[in-house]
Amino acid sequence: MEPALRAAVKRLPAALSRISAYHFGWHNAAGTALTDPSSGKAVRPALAYLAAEALGGPPRCATPGAVAIELVHNFALVHDDIMDGDIMRRNRPTLWKQFGTGPALLAGDGLHILAIDTLLSQHTDRARTAVSLLTRAMIATLHGQAKDLGFTQRPWSGPAAVTPDEYRQAAAAKTGALIACSTAVGAVLAGGHPRHVARFAAFGRHLGIAFQCTDDVIGLWGEPGRTGKPVGGDLLAARKTLPIIAALASDTPAARGLLDLLSRGGEPLTANDLPEALHLVDVAGGRAAAEAEAQRHMTAAIHALAPLRISSQAREELNAMALYLTRRDR
């Protein structure tokens, strides 16, 4: 996929193509090609290829879909980093931090429109179906992002606090929709029957939620060297992620201790508070709740494909992907 992805990004105006190559980890900030590119994991393209393969399609049939989805995913990352004010991604300064908000915003818009154009310029019925799936997934993602943005203004406790159920809905929209789209688009481009496409979409949707739950565990207890995220980062940034929400909802002494820490004088947590806060989230069952939720959805994902007659090799690869995505050290 990467040659096709690079070719797509080259269609951007030179200034935006250059900074996008930095975002993808192909170039350093000065524009020099890196010999050891530190790209993302390309999970979504891999899922599109695996779904196409499972239905007997040749790998290349999934390429336009894989490229489009990876472009959309990275468009969302670039804009999310601006919105969240995040300054590091994959152990490097984020795009807006390195090149300014204006260029980063415009580069994100460019990746967005390239994604649509990559599929539209195929001029096949399958690609047209795929692009419709993609726009619908993007609207669903937007609903999830809007929910998430709304969460930031909600209190940690009381009747207006974010509930684990609300979290689930937001995760299904924010992360589930695009991962569901990855497998569905792979299936569509391989010529899959709508009934099969629906099963691959369900597989991806559950996997996406499991992935998000795991990501939330990593956002608190990840290994910085491997994940590029600081330990306890989500607590320091006061993000309302599942382990924290579930811990606060647990009605335990640890939950009350955590609430005291989080609401103390309206001050954000500092690195000094972190060991205690992490311990309280754990003791209140927040970590176990997120891990159980991930497990539940990973099982549901595997079940969604169970009735399909696909090769055992394809099934094993899809299941291995599901396992990988719910590992804490991925």
Added chain:
Amino acid sequence: MEPALRAAVKRLPAALSRISAYHFGWHNAAGTALTDPSSGKAVRPALAYLAAEALGGPPRCATPGAVAIELVHNFALVHDDIMDGDIMRRNRPTLWKQFGTGPALLAGDGLHILAIDTLLSQHTDRARTAVSLLTRAMIATLHGQAKDLGFTQRPWSGPAAVTPDEYRQAAAAKTGALIACSTAVGAVLAGGHPRHVARFAAFGRHLGIAFQCTDDVIGLWGEPGRTGKPVGGDLLAARKTLPIIAALASDTPAARGLLDLLSRGGEPLTANDLPEALHLVDVAGGRAAAEAEAQRHMTAAIHALAPLRISSQAREELNAMALYLTRRDR
């Protein structure tokens, strides 16, 4: 068009739909519907309807195209205001200024994807052609915006200064592409022959450049009460617009005086400098150059449609639109 546009915007997540209604001038900042909505001029939708009408299509055939283009136009306005740091639009605080950068950025992304989805969900061959025209126009617009962003870092004089020719290319891309797309999409949705569509595209492209040149004159000598833009605003913001670039390129004493003012100690111009700076742009021929350029392209636009057999009423309406768009008090 407006009911269809409002229905599209309602498909956004509630929080984004609400702030988008503020951007469109339908609501005030508190979310109350305004009895006297101060929407934009809806120039692009009007052009789509006029092109469709000229080719004998019923008005409603152009509606999905008109809505999509107005959504794209407003997506670009919302993101441009963030990039440029502009705080006022249509005499009200800009979206990011009123609601924050994150929500405004996300609302812009939402309008972007809604535009694509509005056309795709028609499921007709004409709408599919229209959406391809739209994505190509959006990529061209991006090239223009990237050029424009690059201009901000260039000096006012010397070999690296922005030339009037570079300005023309950027204007054709930044403003011409989407206005060309407006008339072309109207023609396509009315079932126009590709040869006719190309003529409508040429009409729109020339009109777009004329529009941008006029906009640049308004950006210096507009009537704030009518246009919502402050007198001399583009000089205060150090924007490299045609009147200023042409004045500086004129090799006159006034050009040298203007350059002195603009480069004095690297300080931006103040309101005190404005009368003198505006006078110098005028004396150096900057205003006349921009007005002549607008006139030239308006004439070319009218010529592009000359060979077409369309009703004299449709022709008069299209020409009237061209005249309106190049009026300084529009």
